[in-house]
Amino acid sequence: MAERRDDAWRMLMARPEPAPMDNGLAVTSLAAVKAVLKxxxxxxxxxxxxxxxxxxxxxxxxxxxxxxxxxRRILQPFFGPRRIRALEESLRAQAIDLVEAVKARGGCDFVADIAVPFPAQALLTLLGLPLADRDRFIESKNAALELTADAAGELTLTDEERAARVEQTMALGNYLGELIQTRRAQPGDDILSEILAIDGDDHLSDTEAMGVCLMLVLAGLETVTDALSLAMERLATHPGRRRELVEDPSLVPAAVEELLRLDPPAPFLPRVTTEDVEIAGCPVPAGTLVNTHLTTANRDETCWPRPHDIDFHRPDNPHTSFGVGVHRCLGTHLARLEMQLLFEEWHRRIPEYAIAEGTSPRARLVRANIGMESLRLTIPTA
Known part of the structure; x- marks a missing residue:
């Protein structure tokens, strides 16, 4: 998975379905994934x-x-295409600033310099918060995710490290709690203020509002960071596809969909059976963990000819990378906008780039997310 993730997905696709895992089952086909998630x-x-x-x-x-x-009914109107498009001018300017900064340096770690800060800035913009809060926001988010990974056995923290992460996570909770109280008392021109202003049966308590904010932070930031890093690694290692975007920027939206198809940042979505069920002819008892593998579902050759290839000209691309059914990602439109703006502005300003000599980019799979650990790129000077 770290060095040849396409081979890893092929190996999983070759196993009988449902495939046994350490603590449950994996479903890998497009049909089974859709059946479970629906x-x-x-x-x-x-x-x-x-x-x-x-x-x-x-x-x-x-x-x-x-x-x-x-x-979902309460929140959906605030994350629709029209509301998210209102952020485009501000987010495009932010993308340009980040790209110009790395261009001036002649290289970067795309993950640390672009893929991490840009989604954080987008969320701060959505919530009407100052971009100056970006770095501490990222640090607190990372601490919360590391604690989750530590609890799941995917990461081992020392007692001292764990205590520090707890302190940082509490700081994030305090930050968001104070934000909610401030927005209730003094509403601003932002989505959170509007959500908090809802009254009647749809009014959200402070606890519910905190749950929404944490969902945006914990489920939204890391996925876009990972999606950007995986997509850029594909482009850096496929110069022909990169040149397509340079020569025809109108291909960027289709490219985003294709790159998301190949590399969903959350490659599997967990579910637990509530009753005895049958999957692909196999009886599965209630209480079984079932992981739906979006990456393998997205490579079903009956839906995508040459499913392992990068093709920005597919006539249709109904991938599952944002989920399927009632839990389809609430932030779909924001994630797409971030990726499209970043890749438009990057390729407009940096048509030539390559993975830095002597580096070997590695993906890491943790907390049910996959992304690049780092991605060092060199940019030729004029």
Whole structure:
């Protein structure tokens, strides 16, 4: 997975379905993935997220219908295409500033210099917060995710490291809690203020509002960072595809979809069966963890000819990378906008780039997310 992730996905696709895992089963085909994700009452997201310690419910991610339906109905209008497009001018200017900075230096670590800060700035912009808060926001987010990985056995922290991460995570909670109180008392011209202003049956308590904010931070930032880093690694190692974007910028939206198809940043979505079910003819008892593998589903050759190839000219690209069914990603439009703006402005200003000599980019799979550890790029000077 670290060095040849395409081979890893091919190996998984070659196994019988459902494939046994250490603590459950994996479904890999497009048909099975869709079947599981479209039946939230039989395959529960809430039960899968019960083990994730955040202190607050991740709304609407960690709920099943009808609660999930209620929260989704409240939040959906604030994340639709028209509302997100209103951020385009500001986010484009921010993307240009980040790209120009690395261009001036003649190289960068794309992950640290672009893929990490840009999504953080986008979320701060969405919430109407100063970009000066970016770095401490990122540090607190990383601390919270590392604690989650430590609890899941995917990362080992020393007692001292764990205590420091707890302190940073508490700082994030305090930051968001103070933000909610400030926005209730003095609403601003931002989406959070509008969400908090909802009254009647749809009014969100402070606890629910915190759950929404944490969902945006923990489920939104890392995925876009990883999507950007994986996509750029593909482009850096496929100069022919990169040149297509330089010569025809109108291809960028299709390129984003194709790169997301090949590399979903959250490559599998966990569910837990609520009753005895059958998957691909195999009986599965209630209480079984079932991981739906989006990356393998996205390489179904009956839907995508030459599924392992990069092709920016596919007539249709109905990938599953944002999920399927009622839990389809709430931040889809924001993530797409971030990726499109960044790749438009990067290739307009930096048509030539390459992986730095002597470096070997590696992907890392942790916390059910996959992304590049780092991606050092060199940029030829004029």
């Amino acid at each position: 039946e939230p009452n039989r395959f529960s997201a809430k039960k899968a997220f019960d083990a994730v310690e955040t202190g607050y419910p991740l709304i609407p991610l960690a709920f099943d219908p009808p609660e999930q339906t209620h929260y």
